[in-house]
Amino acid sequence: MNPDFAIRAEGLTRRFGALTAVNRVTLAIPHGQIYGFLGPNGSGKSTTIRMLCGLLKPSAGEVSVLGHAVPREAEALRHKIGYMTQRFSLYEDLSVEENLRFMARIFSLPRSARDGRLDTTLRHYRLESLARRRVVNLSGGEKQRLALAAATLHNPPLLFLDEPTSAVDPQSRRDFWDNLFTLTATGTTILVSTHYMDEAERCHRLAILDRGRLVAEGPPRALMRDIAAVVLEIETPDPHRAGELLRAEPWVGSVAQLGTRLHALVARDAVQPLEAVRRRLAAAGIEARVEQTAANLEDVFVAATGFNRGDGAAGHG
């Protein structure tokens, strides 16, 4: 397998009984970048991450992580990866410092370097004042900083972050992403799953997962540029009725209302989508201003996961 990539996966598949949670996913994740998994709950993000770090055995497919075949050589990987679980998984009845000290010993940091490394980490993640506080009393954002601190204590070249920001406020999310960029600046490869569009947009590359399948892959800008749909913005005094009308048209992929505006995706192969929409609304006597606009990631997501589901990234179990 190719050493140019931090992670390679071929035809990765995982079945749980009758359910295929991950279905023939092929990935090539380059070194030193933030690679995002975008998808709703149940799309197979966590299962994929768990297979990549050797926690779950694939039903089919080949995985190579940092040159090690997984799960066969998973133990050799242990010192080289950091993992942040979706659910907080450090010890709530221990203090911040005790948790970090525990992880430092588990990763066999040399005794001489341990205290120094601990101090730097506490400072870098703004945990100094919380060092003696029991984790159970921390806020969501503080816990998340601690979890990242613990996952990076041993300077792993590869980080797996499974929905790290699902339980924190927007400010903490921004700080968290600043930390991630600092880590990539020193060469760390980061694989992060999310269902937030704004976070996905910040990744170097992105894989969009839907019901276990990889439906789109590439840098976010390229994905938005190459979207297989035309995005229209419609301004109208009667957005509700206009929306109803357009949704009934087979050539309209999805319609979302944003305040007084409508955001519509129309298949690229539909003949002159702009004209078609204008005509349809005029025929119904609805006054409207229709313009083509640039796609955002949500549009990419909706287009990639097949139209007519209309619920964007919002969960579907």
Next chain:
Amino acid sequence: MGERLGRLAAIAVKEVRQLSRDRLSLGMIIGIPLLQILLFGYAINLDVRHLPAGVADMANTELSRELIADAQASQVVNIRTRVASVQALERLLRDGKIAVGIYIPPDFDRRVENARRPAAQLLVDGSDPTILGIAEGLTGLSLPSRYRPAFAAAPLFAVHDDYNPEHRSAVDIVPALIGVILNFTMVLFTAIAIVRERERGNLELLITTPVSTLELMSGKILPYIVIGLVQVTLVLLVGVWLFHVPLRGSLLNLYLASLLFIAAGLSLGLFVSTLARTQFQAVQLTVFTFLPSILLSGFMFPFDGMPRFARWLGELLPLTHFVRLVRGIVLRGASLADMPADIYALLAFFAVFMALAVLNFHKRLD
């Protein structure tokens, strides 16, 4: 090697820290042994005394009155009521007011002369087998000596017990109780210890770290070995002070035997923890292993009196071997070297279940 020990120590230190902050668990470490030794030591008293009794003395002669006085003096029965008919006695028995009824017929004095007929009757509440057995002992009560016919034969056997001459059950029960208590707490604590990490999600993180299964398991049980020895000491102190259990063998031997048994219990607990998905299941499985241990180990019932199949099952239980070892050391002053078979059995049990636990635990989620 240094790294391995470092990780093992990290797990053990973390475990102790968590334990020291968990008041309920801490309380259980001291509370379970104390409660059990007091309950078993006092309440489960197999030498039943002072059974409530009633008398229907239809003869009312000097001889009959003396017999009743003797029965009372034996302390086995405590005569509470006197009634005028055998029917009244039976009613008291049925209502549970008395456990034993003594019926002395009007022709008692004449019956005594006739050696072939029993002179009086004992009515017994046979619904409680222990009482039945004890009351049957009353039938050995002899007549007041001056009326005893000269030709009456002396009993064929006299029971002689060097180790527990006063027949106090506490002496038999307390040493074995060390085993019963350890059997419960050791299995339960370890069974819960790993399942708790699984339930709280800690395990998902731990298994992505370099810590190996053996390091994890050993680090987990290390603190409980110390706790087990603390419990042994506690039960021993209470047993000696409160129940005057003699300690005839060597203390070192006793602790070594306990150490072996603790190891066996912990390995079983670890195995349980690899099977159970929730703490509730772990507790259920522990209770499931606890009951047969109590019933088949010779702790409650004499081991040699059990059917062959039950004895065969009993031999598989570590408690059986520990009960033998501890009774041997504490009561008979035996040393471990006198009982190698039970030591090997405990070692084998530990090895088998530790191996099963390590093999059955995967550093994966599936």
